Amino acid sequence: MDILELIKNRKTIRKYQDKPVAQELIDKIVEAGIWGPSVPSFLRIQPWRFVVITNKKVKKQISDIIIEKAKTIGTGVNILLSSAGRIIDSAPAAILVYNSHDLRKFENKYKEIYSKFSWIIERAELSAISAAIQNMIIAAEAFGVSSCWLDMPLYCREEINEFLKTKDELIAAMVLGYPAEEGRRSPRKPFEDTVKYIK
Numbered sequence: 001m002d003i004l005e006l007i008k009n010r011k012t013i014r015k016y017q018d019k020p021v022a023q024e025l026i027d028k029i030v031e032a033g034i035w036g037p038s039v040p041s042f043l044r045i046q047p048w049r050f051v052v053i054t055n056k057k058v059k060k061q062i063s064d065i066i067i068e069k070a071k072t073i074g075t076g077v078n079i080l081l082s083s084a085g086r087i088i089d090s091a092p093a094a095i096l097v098y099n100s101h102d103l104r105k106f107e108n109k110y111k112e113i114y115s116k117f118s119w120i121i122e123r124a125e126l127s128a129i130s131a132a133i134q135n136m137i138i139a140a141e142a143f144g145v146s147s148c149w150l151d152m153p154l155y156c157r158e159e160i161n162e163f164l165k166t167k168d169e170l171i172a173a174m175v176l177g178y179p180a181e182e183g184r185r186s187p188r189k190p191f192e193d194t195v196k197y198i199k
Contacts, residue, residue, distance in 0.1 A: 006141055011183030013146035014083070016091045019178050025143050026052060026093055029176065032139035036132035039103075039124040047125040048132045049098040049168055062153075062160060063089035069156045077155070084152035084173075091148070091175030096160070097133055098168035099125055129171050136174065146179045 030050050038046045053059050066085035070078040088094045103121050133149060140147045150173040153160060157170040188194075 003138075007138060009185070010137070010141045011146070011179075011185050012148050013177070013179040013181060013183045014087050014148055015179070015181040016146070016175070016177030017180045018092075020054070020092045021145055021176050021178070023054075025145060026054070026176065028143065029136050029139045029145065030095070033097075033132040033136040036135045037128055039121075039128045045102050046128070047099050047102050048129045049100045051096040051098065051164060051166070053094045053096070054092065059091075059094055060089055061163065062094070065159045065163060066153055066156050069159065073155065081152050081155055084150050087148055087150065087175055088153070088173065091177040093176040095136070095174050095176070096153075096164070096170060097129060097172045097174065098166065099129055099171050100168050101125065126171065133172060133174060140176055144178075145176050146183070147174055147176050149174045 030052060033048065033050060034046070036046075036048070038044060053062070063085040066088065067082050070081035070085065073081060103125060137147050137149065153173045154170060160170060161167065
């Protein structure tokens with residue numbers, strides 16, 4: 001299967017078999033994330049940090065944090081939040097993706113330049129981290145491992161950070177595993193409705 005077919009056929013999976021993903025495969029998937037584009041490249045800043053969790057007890061504790069938070073949030077959000085907690089608990093591996101904000105180290109050294117571009121830097125960091133996540137999703141699929149990208153745990157970022165004793169900014173979570181469901185791929189808008197060429 002070529003890369004475009006792999007991307008088009010990939011499905012988000014929310015239910016997983018109780019079957020571990022080999023450490024070697026997880027390492028390769030995370031390595032794909034590490035090789036995402038850095039920003040700005042001349043400073044060699046790579047703002048992502050990955051916390052990989054395969055320990056069932058730790059995953060369950062994070063899941064419990066999320067599910068407990070769901071009980072304090074209004075209808076609708078609570079369903080999505082509870083679902084995210086269950087997904088993390090059931091998947092063999094969870095990866096919490098953080099922004100280390102390494103670019104802020106240059107704030108004093110390049111103060112005048114930094115002040116003019118700080119708003120772009122924040123967006124550039126998120127773009128780079130998103131690209132790293134996408135790299136991991138595609139690499140996982142190529143290795144026969146399913147995945148799910150989760151934003152709902154951000155509702156619990158302070159509680160999760162306190163539990164993990166980190167001050168980095170939680171950007172997203174993703175899980176890895178072998179599917180216990182078919183999954184589905186939502187249709188895409190027609191190409192001509194999405195793409196505009198200027199020649």
